[in-house]
Amino acid sequence: MYIIIVGGGKVGYYLTKHLLSAGNEVVVIEKNPKKVDLIMNDLGGVAILGDGSDAGPMAEAGMNRADIVVAATGDDEDNLIVCQMAKKKFGVKRTIARINNPKNEHIFSVLGIDSTVSYVDALVAQIEREIPAHSLIHLLTLRDVGASFIEKQVPQDSPIIGISMNDLSLPEQFLIALVIREGQAIIPKGTTKLLGGDEVVAVTAVDQENVLDRLFRGELIRRR
Amino acid sequence: MKIIILGCGRVGTYLAQSLDKDGHHVTVIDRNTDQFAKLGADFGGQMVVGTGIDEDVLKKAGIEKADAFVAVTNGDNTNAMAAQIAQHVFKVPHVVARMYDPVREETYHLLGLNTVCSTVMGADKIREMVGA
Numbered sequence: 516m517y518i519i520i521v522g523g524g525k526v527g528y529y530l531t532k533h534l535l536s537a538g539n540e541v542v543v544i545e546k547n548p549k550k551v552d553l554i555m556n557d558l559g560g561v562a563i564l565g566d567g568s569d570a571g572p573m574a575e576a577g578m579n580r581a582d583i584v585v586a587a588t589g590d591d592e593d594n595l596i597v598c599q600m601a602k603k604k605f606g607v608k609r610t611i612a613r614i615n616n617p618k619n620e621h622i623f624s625v626l627g628i629d630s631t632v633s634y635v636d637a638l639v640a641q642i643e644r645e646i647p648a649h650s651l652i653h654l655l656t657l658r659d660v661g662a663s664f665i666e667k668q669v670p671q672d673s674p675i676i677g678i679s680m681n682d683l684s685l686p687e688q689f690l691i692a693l694v695i696r697e698g699q700a701i702i703p704k705g706t707t708k709l710l711g712g713d714e715v716v717a718v719t720a721v722d723q724e725n726v727l728d729r730l731f732r733g734e735l736i737r738r739r
Numbered sequence: 740m741k742i743i744i745l746g747c748g749r750v751g752t753y754l755a756q757s758l759d760k761d762g763h764h765v766t767v768i769d770r771n772t773d774q775f776a777k778l779g780a781d782f783g784g785q786m787v788v789g790t791g792i793d794e795d796v797l798k799k800a801g802i803e804k805a806d807a808f809v810a811v812t813n814g815d816n817t818n819a820m821a822a823q824i825a826q827h828v829f830k831v832p833h834v835v836a837r838m839y840d841p842v843r844e845e846t847y848h849l850l851g852l853n854t855v856c857s858t859v860m861g862a863d864k865i866r867e868m869v870g871a
Contacts, residue, residue: 568816570842592792592820596843599819604846618794626823 516540519581521567521597522588523550526613530587531558542576568596570604578605586612591619598628624658651724654716663719664692667727671711674733681705683730684737688720740764743805743831745791745821746812747774750837750857754809759784766800769812791821797829807833815840819847826852 516539520527523545534541535558544567545551554562565572567588578584584601586594591614598610614620614633623631640653654664669675675683680691680703694701695714701707709715717727729735740763744751747769755778759765765784768791769775775786789796791810802808808825810818815838822836835853838844844856 568843569840570846590816592814592816595820595823596816599850600843600846603850604842616793619792622792622794622820622824622828625827 516582518583519576520585520587523554523562527587544572544576568593581607583609589615591615661721663721665724666714666716669709669711669713669731673731675709675731676711677708678736679706679708682737684735689723689726690718692716692718740806741804742807743800743802745810748813750811752777768800802829805831810836815843822852
């Protein structure tokens with residue numbers, strides 16, 4: 516594949532190195548001559564000196580035949596413009612933007628840049644996973660289709676403990692996909708009962724993430 | 740009119756002063772507080788410190804009730820992004836972005852943004868004046 520990376524800082528450098536070793540054709544556009552020299556010395560003649568949101572260097576890099584363009588600079592405004600220029604002016608099908616400020620993820624989405632990578636969000640998710648709190652963890656959000664994979668631990672005093680799945684009244688667009696108990700994954704059946712300390716992984720519509728809380732508070736136990 | 744001006748450089752300052760003088764409700768945004776000194780003691784509008792691509796800064800400047808948004812920082816990309824936020828996220832009725840790069844200006848013009856390329860305007864004017 517032919518991949519153009521805009522921004523040859525640490526992210527761009529290691530991304531280039533990785534993509535090259537995986538057998539891709541890669542070109543980096545970077546405006547700092549020192550960084551261009553470093554890439555040329557270490558990785559071969561794969562860097563172009565210039566502003567990657569400028570049509571000149573973009574054309575020089577062969578933007579119109581790129582399979583993927585990755586905007587990996589430290590400035591969100593530059594990353595947005597790189598992706599928009601690549602799509603609108605050069606007809607690039609796939610663009611991926613690095614997002615530095617998590618607040619911009621929503622803006623990028625509104626402005627038509629759907630494929631984004633936010634380091635801060637990734638770090639926060641990783642930290643959430645490491646903290647053994649009872650907080651809701653976002654494992655994965657499929658924004659295009661409005662679905663989330665979320666995880667939460669069953670509190671030791673939850674009224675849901677000992678109730679089997681068959682006795683729950685769960686809303687539409689909500690599924691308990693997995694129960695993790697003492698390091699073992701259990702795919703729940705109708706007879707599976709939740710225990711205190713279980714990690715429950717659910718698939719849900721994005722606007723229904725509070726269902727897990729209601730479930731653990733005992734609000735969704737079917738009345739008999 | 741309530742008008743927000745992003746970027747308190749030469750153009751931003753001149754625009755803010757003249758609109759303020761004509762009785763418009765003007766708010767200027769700039770990352771650097773020192774720039775506001777250029778507006779002078781007579782300026783009756785508001786000043787907000789911050790980056791113009793931040794939704795919270797824009798809200799603080801009153802973008803939700805603005806009639807017009809003008810992006811005139813010295814960065815084309817900042818202007819393009821801020822103007823798009825104003826147009827698509829906050830639905831401001833009149834949005835203008837100044838750009839130096841003619842190619843970028845043309846692309847964003849095609850994307851439906853109101854753009855002004857000071858480079859082309861200046862060059863055209865000079866050609867006209869030298870009669871070439």
